[in-house]
Every structure is written in C-alpha cells, then in structure tokens.
Amino acid sequence: MKMVKTFILRIWILCSFAVLHAIPQPSVESGRPPLNSSPAPHTQPSPTMGVFSEDPFPLRRVFLYTNGTAYFEREAMVSGTGVLGLYFRTSNIDDLLKSFVIIDPGSDSHPVVSYGSWDPIDRMLKSFSIDISDNPNIASLLLQPRGEPVEIWGGEKIMGTIFGVESRTSGGGVQWELKGNEKEPQTRIEMLVNLYTEQGLKSIPYARISCFRFLNPKVTEEIEEALQYLAVNRNIDQKRVFLSYTGSTPRTLKAAYMLETSVWKTTFRLVLGKGQKHLLQGWAIVENSTDENWSEVHLSLVSGRPISFSMNLYEPLYNSRPTVPYAVGRQLPPPLYSAGVAPAPVPSASSDRVPPQSFPPPATHALKRSRVELSSETLANKSIAASAQEEGKASSGEKEPLFPKSMAPGSIAQAEAAAVGQFIRYDIREPVSISHRQAALLQILNASVEGERLSVYNESVNRKHPLNGVWLENTTDLALMGWPITVFKEGQYAGDARIDTISAWDKRLLDYAVDLDTEVLFLDNSLPEMITRIVIRRGTLHVLKTFRKERVYTVVNRGITHRFVLIEHPLSPFHKLVEPKTFEERTETLYRFRLEVPPKEPSGNDFWVMEARPLESTVALSNLPTETILFYVNQRTASPKIQEALSQVIVLRNKLSEAIRARQELETCITQITREQERIRSNMAVLDKTSSLYQRYLKTLGEQEDTLADLQKKLSEIRSQENLKRKGLNNYLSGLEVE
Numbered sequence: 001m002k003m004v005k006t007f008i009l010r011i012w013i014l015c016s017f018a019v020l021h022a023i024p025q026p027s028v029e030s031g032r033p034p035l036n037s038s039p040a041p042h043t044q045p046s047p048t049m050g051v052f053s054e055d056p057f058p059l060r061r062v063f064l065y066t067n068g069t070a071y072f073e074r075e076a077m078v079s080g081t082g083v084l085g086l087y088f089r090t091s092n093i094d095d096l097l098k099s100f101v102i103i104d105p106g107s108d109s110h111p112v113v114s115y116g117s118w119d120p121i122d123r124m125l126k127s128f129s130i131d132i133s134d135n136p137n138i139a140s141l142l143l144q145p146r147g148e149p150v151e152i153w154g155g156e157k158i159m160g161t162i163f164g165v166e167s168r169t170s171g172g173g174v175q176w177e178l179k180g181n182e183k184e185p186q187t188r189i190e191m192l193v194n195l196y197t198e199q200g201l202k203s204i205p206y207a208r209i210s211c212f213r214f215l216n217p218k219v220t221e222e223i224e225e226a227l228q229y230l231a232v233n234r235n236i237d238q239k240r241v242f243l244s245y246t247g248s249t250p251r252t253l254k255a256a257y258m259l260e261t262s263v264w265k266t267t268f269r270l271v272l273g274k275g276q277k278h279l280l281q282g283w284a285i286v287e288n289s290t291d292e293n294w295s296e297v298h299l300s301l302v303s304g305r306p307i308s309f310s311m312n313l314y315e316p317l318y319n320s321r322p323t324v325p326y327a328v329g330r331q332l333p334p335p336l337y338s339a340g341v342a343p344a345p346v347p348s349a350s351s352d353r354v355p356p357q358s359f360p361p362p363a364t365h366a367l368k369r370s371r372v373e374l375s376s377e378t379l380a381n382k383s384i385a386a387s388a389q390e391e392g393k394a395s396s397g398e399k400e401p402l403f404p405k406s407m408a409p410g411s412i413a414q415a416e417a418a419a420v421g422q423f424i425r426y427d428i429r430e431p432v433s434i435s436h437r438q439a440a441l442l443q444i445l446n447a448s449v450e451g452e453r454l455s456v457y458n459e460s461v462n463r464k465h466p467l468n469g470v471w472l473e474n475t476t477d478l479a480l481m482g483w484p485i486t487v488f489k490e491g492q493y494a495g496d497a498r499i500d501t502i503s504a505w506d507k508r509l510l511d512y513a514v515d516l517d518t519e520v521l522f523l524d525n526s527l528p529e530m531i532t533r534i535v536i537r538r539g540t541l542h543v544l545k546t547f548r549k550e551r552v553y554t555v556v557n558r559g560i561t562h563r564f565v566l567i568e569h570p571l572s573p574f575h576k577l578v579e580p581k582t583f584e585e586r587t588e589t590l591y592r593f594r595l596e597v598p599p600k601e602p603s604g605n606d607f608w609v610m611e612a613r614p615l616e617s618t619v620a621l622s623n624l625p626t627e628t629i630l631f632y633v634n635q636r637t638a639s640p641k642i643q644e645a646l647s648q649v650i651v652l653r654n655k656l657s658e659a660i661r662a663r664q665e666l667e668t669c670i671t672q673i674t675r676e677q678e679r680i681r682s683n684m685a686v687l688d689k690t691s692s693l694y695q696r697y698l699k700t701l702g703e704q705e706d707t708l709a710d711l712q713k714k715l716s717e718i719r720s721q722e723n724l725k726r727k728g729l730n731n732y733l734s735g736l737e738v739e
Helices: 002-022 090-099 121-126 138-143 218-232 364-381 385-393 624-631 641-683 694-734
Strands: 061-065 071-077 082-089 099-105 112-115 150-152 159-179 180-197 200-207 212-213 238-245 251-262 267-270 279-287 294-303 417-419 423-430 431-433 440-457 467-473 484-489 492-498 507-512 516-524 530-537 540-557 563-570 576-579 592-598 607-621
Touching: 071 082, 082 090, 082 576, 090 238, 090 251, 121 218, 138 159, 138 180, 150 180, 159 200, 212 218, 267 440, 267 467, 279 294, 294 440, 423 440, 431 440, 440 516, 467 492, 484 507, 516 563, 530 641, 540 563, 540 592, 592 607, 624 641
Parallel strands: 061 294, 267 484, 440 563
Antiparallel strands: 061 071, 071 251, 082 238, 099 251, 112 238, 150 159, 150 212, 159 180, 180 200, 267 279, 279 440, 294 423, 294 431, 417 423, 440 467, 467 507, 484 492, 492 507, 516 540, 530 540, 540 607, 563 592, 576 607
C-alpha cells in the first residue's frame, strides 16, 4: 500500500510539472497577451487561463442604496484589442447577468462578455476523455483509455497498447495472519496491467509500476487541460468574468452592474441650542462587503427604495424533448410492367401547351447576406456605446458617472447632496478607500435645524412621567433618513432618540429622556347615552344616540420653569372628538394636544378630553308600545313636527285600540251565549217534551237565537270599523316622512 501511495505522489508531481511547462509565458516582444491572461477577442475564454494582474479593471464609482443593492462602475483606458477580467462570487452572477452594461466609445465592434459555466467541477471534469473527477488511481486511469499506446516504467521501459487491468491470486496462495489469539486465512490479490506489445501480451505487476505516460499527444493534452481546469476552478465560490474588446484608438471603457450588498446606515447627533435653533450632524456607516479593496473610489450614498429582485439566470435551463421513433417504411417488391402496343402522339407546333419554365436557383447567398447586414445595422443604431457617444462626448478631467445627465448633485456639509427623482443622494466629496471586509464612518450632514422643546406624554410609554423631547423641523431642503439620534444638551450627553424618515420641511417628534419634574394623572369616566336626533321615514323611527366617554388629565409641574406638554391621547375607533374642539396634530392612532403648565403648582392643571360614538337604531312605529312612543314625544331633541306626528300616531292607535276592544267584547258575549245554548240542549235531551221545563228551555233558546243574530250583526259592523281604522293607521305611517 505504501508503494502505491508513493507511486501516486510521483504521478501527481510529474503531471503538475507538465502543466506548469504547458502554460506559455508572457512575451513582451510579441506584444500579445499571454495565454493565462487574455483570450482571443470575441471568443469564449478558456477555463485553463491563469490569473490576471491585481487591478485589471479598476473600480471608480460606487452607489450604495438603502434597499440592499449597490451600483458599481469600472473604468479603464484601453487601446487596440484585449481582455479585462473580474472575479465575482457565484451568488452574484445572477445580478451581474441581469444588470451588466458596457460603454465602449470608438470601438470597432461590440464588446463580448464571457464567464465560466454554472456546471459543477465534477460535471465539467467528466466531460473530458480522461475522467479525474473521483480522484482516480493508476488502475482506473489505465482502464479508461483502453487501446491507447503507453510507455510504462516497471523495472524496465515497456511500450505497448493498453489491453486491460486484472486481479489474480498471488503465487503465495493462502497465507495465515495472526488476529488476536487465532490465525485466520488471508488470500493475497495482485493487480496486473496487461499490455499488447510487439512481443505479444504482457502482464506488468501494478506494484512495480513507477511511472507511465500516454504516447498519444491528444490524450496528454486532455489530462493537462483537465488538471488546469481543476486548479483554476478549485474555489467554487468565485467565478471569472472576461470582457473582450477591440478597437483602433485609445479610449475609456466603462462597465457597470448592480449587486447585492449590505445596507448603508445613518446616525445623527443633535446639539440643542438655547432657543429653537439646533445643530444636526449626520454620519453614514458604510461597509465594504465585497472581496475587493476600494481604492480612491467616488462614493455616493442613495436614500430610497427602488424595486429590486433576484432571478436565476446563471443556472442553465434544459427543456426535455420527446423521443419520436424513426419511421421506416415497409419494403415493396419490384413491380412488373406490361409492354406498350401504340406509340405516344407527337405534339404539333400549334399546340397550346406551354413548355415548363426554367427558374433560376434561389439567391440563398444574397438572402443570407441581407439578413446579416440588417442585423448589424440594427445593432449599430441601438448600441449603448453609440448612444453614449452621442449624449456625452464632452467629458473632461472630472470623473463622470455612467449616466451623467440623470444625476446633478447639490452641496451640503462635507458631502454633496441632491434629490434625484424619489431618491436622496449624498456624494462624498473626497475619494474613499475602504479595504474589503472593513467599514467606515463618513460625515454627510452638518446643518442648522429648527425645533421646539417640550415634554411628550404617552400613557403607553410612561404612565406617570412625560419624556423630554424636541419637535424637530427638517429645514435642510433634503429628506433625512430615519435612524438613531444622539442628543447633547448644555455640553453633555442628554440621551438617545429614534426618528422615522423626515421629508424636507416636515416635522417629527423625538424623545431622549424622562421628565422627572412633570407628573401626569388621568381618570376615565363613562357618561350616559344621549339621544341627539329623531327621524321618521315611512313608518320607521330612526333614533340617533351618542355614547360618550371622558378622560381628565391632571398635569403637575414641580419644576421652576414653564412646561409645554404635548399630550398624546389614544384615538378610539368609531369615536368623534367633542372636547376640545381642536388639536395640535392627529396621527393614525392618536391625537396630540398642547398644554402650557406653569411651575410650582402642586394641585396641577386639569385637561378634559371627551369623545362620542354615534349609534343609530331603527324600529317600526307599528310595533312600538304607546308608552315608548310617549317617551320619544317627551324628548327635548324631538322637533315639534316629530312630536305632532307621534301624537297623531297615538290618537290613531287609541281609536284602533277602542275598535279592537269593542270587537273583543262582542266576541266574548257570543261565546258565552253559545256555551249556554250547548248546556240547555244537553238538558233538553233527557226531558219530556211535554214538561213545563222543556217548554221553558225551548223559549229561552228562541230568545238567545234572536240575541245572537243582533250580536253577529253588530260584530260585523265593528270588524269593518276596525279594518278601516287599521288601514287608516297603516296609510298614515307609510306616508310619514318627518325630521
């Protein structure tokens, strides 16, 4: 086993030596770039290329955005034909392919961008004729190119063609090895390499092979190329990108792209002045999260949220196709034809038959040429380089961005700032140098702002004391990003605060300390509901009620100076502010009320806030009891028309009630007489018809029948009156519209 490891190490050293000598060295006299730095223009750079110089394509400008992306712009002076190379993380290739843009003014043709394939190393290594992806040994290497001529040193130099590799039981047969206290039989296997030579088939012991080489130069080149690819692409987290260019004149070549990066952050320092003038200083925290050192880079910090997304463009996509069997027609036997018996007629000169025309062959070459010319003309008219050359040739000493017309900086503090559309951009005046994986703190703002000092009370923040704060107004003409603020007062640290993004000339509150000299108490009261309005629409009573709640704030100032307290009162859903009538400011969740509190008042100052919630209830007047209607008539909020209408409803309801009562009385009398008749008839059934009692019962039945007839007549009249009164009430209610 030790001999095998020694042999593999020798093979690895020899192969590495061959690889190093296979790479051509740079030639200064020829003026051509070496193979390891510049592939031929407009061709895919070979994966065997070595390492570029340290700074082949310098980074000139960087724009950092607050959405986690960055814009990188590179610039290089080029002349003639050449290749620029870059390293990128594999995770950044998708963003690069989505956003890469090149401007090459004065070039003869369009630059070409090429890059390493997404396929993993193992897959690429398997594409070579000799597969070295699985760290193969000598035996597996000799098995792959069977039939190839080789030269093997195994005690002597032997030349032949690889026939195969086999394993045999060694001549020693079975041997006994001691394992523990017992001997176990062990069979020794010997591997042999079979070569077909001029003398015939020879078997060379695997352990005796010290070196070998393939005599076919193509196989040797394949192995060397595979080893070089393995060396160059060992780091799977990085990919090489090549930019090939051609041209005849010296020029400045620019390239730009967007990549994902860390978000730049801002912090502020607020120094409170005596009045309402304060000093605001802004700093930017910038991190170089790339693998490249930023040297003398023009840095711009952009505050905004452009929409950005990632898309898988680097990974190859394969669309599977169906396999269709090749259709083979059935063989037919040769047919037999009978002989003709009459000759064919000869066409005369006066025949109307037109001979077939001889058409010229299609102009395939001309058509292909026209398409190429049209394509090149279209590309030339729409090229980025041409458009950039037309728009901005007048660029002198100062470094211009890739799109100079879209960005026009102003000036503020140590950085130049400007509003660009919906974004705010800070251009650092001096070039910045930040090593990779390092960060820097850069000043971007130093301006005077206005702000009112006050104490802010919010029960959810501190139930007992308000907080010392400043109602800051952004007077810098530019938006300020929302991040932490460190507050200084009277030459010392006063506290920390946070703010949201502030637009120009907008105001924001910030709190930095607890105001221990001021104390706030509050008491909640629930008030009874109040009827505010009564309306009648088509016999339906609409009653508008108001549910009220009240809070009393008691503010005590134990300090020696006046306090302006800003009370943040929670906004209740579906409630309307009743008292006070006005407020200082309202947000989505609260009201802000300003209150001036004099000093040294132990009893405090009371401040009332009342809110009301309107509620409407509806009920049909025909279903309301008379007592409920009388209740609404006596309400002060009921208008005279409402009172008159409700009174008329009561009158009509009373008349209807009288008719109903009279009908019910008649129905009761009829029921009683009917039951009495049933009793009499049951008694008459057991009496003798000639008896005096039977005759008296018979007379009584006659009288009752006369009474029932009169009562039925009156009942019919009263029912008619009741229906008329009910109909009159319903007609009155259906047409009743009173407010």
